[in-house]
Amino acid sequence: MAARALVSRPTLRRLERGDLSVSAATLVRVLEVLSHADDLNGIVEHDDLGQQIADARLPLPHRPRTRGLADDL
Secondary structure (H helix, E strand, O other), X not given: OHXXXXXXXXXXXXXXXXXXXXXXXXXXXXXXXXXXXXXXXXHHHOOHHHHHHXXXXXXXXXXXXXXXXXXXX
């Protein structure tokens, strides 16, 4: 399987364990070897966890500094 997907065995093992350091390109090649590349669209369409992770990485909105009592003194 690793040879057909053009990846090393350790990389394939990391992918099987769900290691997020494996590239998307590697995932696509493995899916192609398994004849499941067409399933990728369905996975991406309903990726709630991926959306939550992407949302968490967004910068927080900038709040303008408000004047306080110390500013008036």
